[in-house]
Amino acid sequence: MSLQQQPAKEQRRTRQRAAVDEVLEETEDFISAQDLHAALRSRGMSVGLATVYRTLQTLADNGQVDVLHTSSGEAAYRRCARDEHHHHLVCRSCKATVEVAGPAVERWTRSVAKEHGYVDVAHTLEIFGLCPRCAAQA
Amino acid sequence: MSLQQQPAKEQRRTRQRAAVDEVLEETEDFISAQDLHAALRSRGMSVGLATVYRTLQTLADNGQVDVLHTSSGEAAYRRCARDEHHHHLVCRSCKATVEVAGPAVERWTRSVAKEHGYVDVAHTLEIFGLCPRCAAQA
DNA sequence: ATGAAGAGTGACAACCATTGTCAAAATGAT
DNA sequence: ATCATTTTGACAATGGTTGTCACTCTTCAT
Numbered sequence: 143m144s145l146q147q148q149p150a151k152e153q154r155r156t157r158q159r160a161a162v163d164e165v166l167e168e169t170e171d172f173i174s175a176q177d178l179h180a181a182l183r184s185r186g187m188s189v190g191l192a193t194v195y196r197t198l199q200t201l202a203d204n205g206q207v208d209v210l211h212t213s214s215g216e217a218a219y220r221r222c223a224r225d226e227h228h229h230h231l232v233c234r235s236c237k238a239t240v241e242v243a244g245p246a247v248e249r250w251t252r253s254v255a256k257e258h259g260y261v262d263v264a265h266t267l268e269i270f271g272l273c274p275r276c277a278a279q280a
Numbered sequence: 281m282s283l284q285q286q287p288a289k290e291q292r293r294t295r296q297r298a299a300v301d302e303v304l305e306e307t308e309d310f311i312s313a314q315d316l317h318a319a320l321r322s323r324g325m326s327v328g329l330a331t332v333y334r335t336l337q338t339l340a341d342n343g344q345v346d347v348l349h350t351s352s353g354e355a356a357y358r359r360c361a362r363d364e365h366h367h368h369l370v371c372r373s374c375k376a377t378v379e380v381a382g383p384a385v386e387r388w389t390r391s392v393a394k395e396h397g398y399v400d401v402a403h404t405l406e407i408f409g410l411c412p413r414c415a416a417q418a
Numbered sequence: 419a420t421g422a423a424g425a426g427t428g429a430c431a432a433c434c435a436t437t438g439t440c441a442a443a444a445t446g447a448t
Numbered sequence: 449a450t451c452a453t454t455t456t457g458a459c460a461a462t463g464g465t466t467g468t469c470a471c472t473c474t475t476c477a478t
Contacts, residue, residue: 154445154454176435190457195436215353215464216435231396240396247385251407258369258378260409267405269389271398292425292474314464328428333465353435354464425474432467437460444455 153200161187162197171237172210172218172230210268233273235280242269291338299325300335309375310348310356310368348406371411373418380407 153159165181166173173181179194198219201207207219210230222228224241227248231240247267255263272280291297303319304311311319317332336357339345345357348368360366362379365386369378385405393401410418 156444156455158456174435192437192458193456196455211349211351211353213349215349215355217353231392231398233398234400240398242392244388244392247388250382250385254369254380254382255407255409259412259415260369260371260378260407261415262372263407263409265405265407267403269393269398269401269403271393271401274397277397277399294426294473296427312464330429330466331427334426352464420478422477423475425472427472428470430468433465435462435464437462439460440457442456445453447452448450 158189158193159197161189162194162201166201166207166219166221169220171239172220172232174212174216174218176216178219210266213270229267229269231269231271233276234270235272235276238273238275296327296331297335299327300332300339304339304345304357304359307358309377310358310370311375312350312354312356314354316357348404351408367405367407369407369409371414372408373410373414376411376413 161182162178164187165178165185169178169181175191175195175198178198179189179191182189182194198207198217202209202219206221208222208230210218210220210232212218218237220230220239222241224243226243228241228243229247231242233239244267251265252263255261299320300316302325303316303323307316307319313329313333313336316336317327317329320327320332336345336355340347340357344359346360346368348356348358348370350356356375358368358377360379362381364381366379366381367385369380370376382405389403390401393399
């Protein structure tokens with residue numbers, strides 16, 4: 143959700159990064175580093191935990207994955223369809239995610255910041271709820 | 281920033297809770313549990329770390345303080361002036377905070393959620409930037 | 419007041435996500 | 449193939465937060 147993203151440093155192609163990419167590609171919802179690591183193990187594509195953390199961090203820095211912090215403070219990652227800035231509507235229970243754009247919100251945050259003289263502004267906005275499926279069986 | 285807040289359990293008045301309250305009252309900006317604990321120590325009003333955590337958690341559950349998670353995942357607490365739902369414009373550097381209300385944003389999140397059939401919706405929205413003072417000396 | 423019942427406290431251990439370390443392994447260019 | 453450089457991974461270390469549990473303090477009925 144942050145705005146800053148580096149000039150994408152030169153990187154080497156490694157089995158580990160390919161593995162992380164693959165799982166991210168196939169994972170529809172936000173997933174934590176720990177869970178991604180576990181997913182890799184269970185597929186037999188074992189990758190060191192530190193490497194998973196490093197890879198995700200790099201992807202996040204390059205803006206190739208979105209990061210969000212759950213209410214417990216744990217970071218979760220997701221490869222998003224749209225490239226432009228957007229936000230997420232996330233199911234509290236199953237993590238089902240919908241990408242949403244809110245031009246009005248973007249304008250509003252900018253104007254609020256300017257109004258108070260704040261510069262170099264970024265913002266986080268996530269919407270949490272129960273998706274239709276989970277609400278039904280609740 | 282969350283919506284849920286319990287029916288405010290019965291609580292006893294203790295020296296420790298009064299101390300935490302006092303510091304919160306005098307602290308303009310968001311402060312972490314660790315920092316609050318340190319502040320208490322330095323004032324000679326020593327309170328156990330676990331107690332500080334418990335007290336802040338209770339206050340947060342009762343909606344008496346607002347909580348926000350910094351980018352590093354650390355939780356920060358603040359006693360806010362306005363009682364109604366609102367958001368914060370926070371200085372990345374010095375933590376200077378401005379409370380802002382955004383009725384339009386509230387409406388927008390509700391409509392987005394409804395549009396996708398999500399219920400029991402809550403949202404987090406924080407704006408980070410550099411306050412005028414910090415921007416000047418940067 | 420006084421005492422009983424139970425909430426609250428604190429020192430410490432335990433947790434757990436995340437980061438640091440560093441020697442060994444893998445990669446890309448020559 | 450060779451070498452300079454990047455990357456990896458097992459493990460230690462960090463740091464915020466929560467769990468534990470015997471002891472202390474509030475509260476309230478007597």
